[in-house]
Amino acid sequence: MRRALVLIAALGLFVLVSSPPAQTQPPPSLVYHAYDFTGTTNIAGFGVWEFRSLKDDLFALAEQYPEIVRVVSLGQSHEGREIWAVKLSDDVSTEDPAEPETLFIGGQHAREWIGVEVPFLIAQHLAQNYAADERVKRLIDNLEIWIVPMVNPDGHEYTRSDPCPTAPQQLCRLWRKNRRDLGNGIFGVDLNRNWGFQWDARAGGSRNPQSLTYRGPEPFSEPEIQAIRDLVLAPQRQFKAFIDYHSYSQIVGWPWGYSFEPPIPLSEDKRFDPPSDSVEYARIGETMAKLIYSVYGQTYRACQISLECPYPAAGVSTDWFYSETGGISFVIELRPQGSEPGFVLPPEQIRPTFEENLPAALYLLEQALPELIVRDSPRDDGSVPSGEIGFSPDIRVDGAPLGIVNTTEEPFGENDHENAIANAVNRVYVTVHNRGLTDVPNAVVELYWRDNSQLDLSAWPEGWQPIDDDGDPLTAPTFRHFVSIPANGSATVTFLWVPPVATPDAMLLVRVRHLQDPIRLLRDPALRFEPDRYDNNIASRRVQVFSTTLGTTK
Ligand SMILES: [Zn+2]
Structure with missing residues (x-):
């Protein structure tokens, strides 16, 4: 909340003292994704943006690479939008029970647009490089890679509304939650406080529907993340690695978020004093941070979510995935580092942010290969x-x-x-x-x-x-x-x-x-x-x- 307010104040000042946004903003981007829309929007205070239909781009990918790419709807949002997933695998139309699944998701939080672009661009990179790149081929041949770039399409649409149905305009662009109608003009559940593990813990989301981090009336009350839950828990699948992309602050975080305790799989019996996964999480997480740093010298802090990566939080996807699977589960907070520019990352940084995250994503997929x-x-x-x-x-x-x-x-x-x-x-x-x-x-x-x-x-x-x-x-x-x-x-x-x-x-x-x-x-x-x-x-x-x-x- 504090960050958002600082950002609003800073941008307000910017608009007042600068020349018109159209001249000072970077040129329009061809990569920002709307749910199902292609066009240009002039967002007051944020400049002119060009949007592409995520749905069209995913289906185009599947059409171009039909052997390895399939687009699937996992369910519908509150407002009836499909939650699109792309699956990449050899022989993609069959479920191979011998191949472990992996999952990247993005866009749980509406205003974190870069969190949509990075998983989308990873999917695109994998599809486009299957034929030529041995490393990519090995991943697609041996895994079932699921990518859901936009978990919260209603919220995303709202953040690019033109005109914003509510005033002031900035509240649209900086909308975080989904668009569940809670009555009395109050909207939205924080999807990343609604996951069904330790939802009720002390570090959990707010009980106040007006809060930015409202956790919802009950665990998994929201259809957008029910769709992800049902994908992961389908009986024929064994998901082994997960990244949830957010922004901002440049962090690689792992469980637990709800507790300062070290991560121990729930399959283990406490009477036998099971060792935690902290050492292995640190090894993998720090390797990912180093790989990110090696591309453009950007520092991403690697640590347990509750221990300053970025702060204790319960009912989050990363805890839930680990609790259900015992597998590798990360949250990555993408660029930028700080509240300037915060959630409104300039479009010229989209591609570098993807490029610096690609080696870490490929490395993580490889960690799902042992059997x-x-x-x-x-x-x-x-x-x-x-x-x-x-x-x-x-x-x-x-x-x-x-x-x-x-x-x-x-x-x-x-x-x-x-x-x-x-x-x-x-x-x-x-x-x-x-x-x-x-x-x-x-x-x-x-x-x-x-x-x-x-x-x-x-x-x-x-x-x-x-x-x-x-x-x-x-x-x-x-x-x-x-x-x-x-x-x-x-x-x-x-x-x-x-x-x-x-x-x-x-x-x-x-x-x-x-x-x-x-x-x-x-x-x-x-x-x-x-x-x-x-x-x-x-x-x-x-x-x-x-x-x-x-x-x-x-
Ligand atoms: Zn977020």
Whole structure:
């Protein structure tokens, strides 16, 4: 609010003391997008702007590149405008369940016009360079890339109204919210305070309908973002990376916005003290900021949203995407840095802003390429769900040597799997494969076990316990390792397991996760935020645990 008022005051002064806007404003731009309009508008105090129809430009792209571009309406706004999405993929008209989805959105806030242009120009760049650029081709061939440049078409139309139906004119150009009619001449919900995760948190939007950050009557009350929600939660899809483009202040922000707590996926059980994704977010976010800087020397600050990037905010898209997917989720605040010119970025800066953001966008898309797999059975090819679980060849027990005298290890072959011995140190080898095209540093690999005769195999985390490396209940178990797994390669990690009692029907369970390939959650509303036991990052294997006096290890 404060920024907007400063801007209005500054621009008012500018108009009063300067020559007529038509001479002092930059020449009209051919890239500013209206929802469905082509023409020129003279916005008092802002000069002459040329608009293009976003709808026409998206459909033209699809017509020119029909194999890789498809335009889809995700739903309608309050005033009945379509929310247009463009999908880029090889064989674009089919849904390939093996290809992860990515999503860029823009224009949630009406006045942030550059937030529409950058995702649109990224879509255009991807389509135009598919044939000639190997890097772009690899992304389109291996991902399903969704781009929604204008989430708030009603608000966008309002910001370029000529004449503005309300006075003064500046309030149209600087409109932020959508155009929900709240009665009594009050309009608009702040779409980026209306997302359904922690909507009600202390850092949430205002309860006052007249506020710039009015959060709406309930989470996801607004059709514009319901459309995005339904795209992301469609059952056949697994979205793994997200950017929400805004302006201004030049920031690369990641979850959480609602809290100062570090980001931990909701798939994780707090009892097991799960590591946060802060380190991986910082690595990816800071790389993006460096890539942006490398183009024109513009500094974008990279940090957690609530920690000055730019400030605590709840009910925001970035938190929601991460909460639902566990995947990479960013907000980028584009140019300019400060309140001059603030939301009204001169058109000659549109293309440079796109150009400096392109390498970061391509890099982020590449981070969605890893595919971590622990097989459920020898026949498991990684598709979900696999046919059978409990027979993972990637979990192999090297049983403790029998007896006190003979402590010599017997040979243990590549495919061996032995019974375990209670109250002795057994080795468990876990192999994780990366079928993807990008390395994964520091994947979290965890090993759990339980007595299998008692509980439902598919349940998690009910009944499972972390394996303990020394059997001493007073020391923390080492059931978790951080492992780097190269693209198109695999890595094997060794756990030490001391089962406390003989267990004829035990089960070992491996969970692997990383920000770049999270464990997906069940979508059933009754099972909110339960991890999907059939995700290919989870595998299990039966094992018999004998007491030292019973049986043999082979
Ligand atoms: Zn914004």
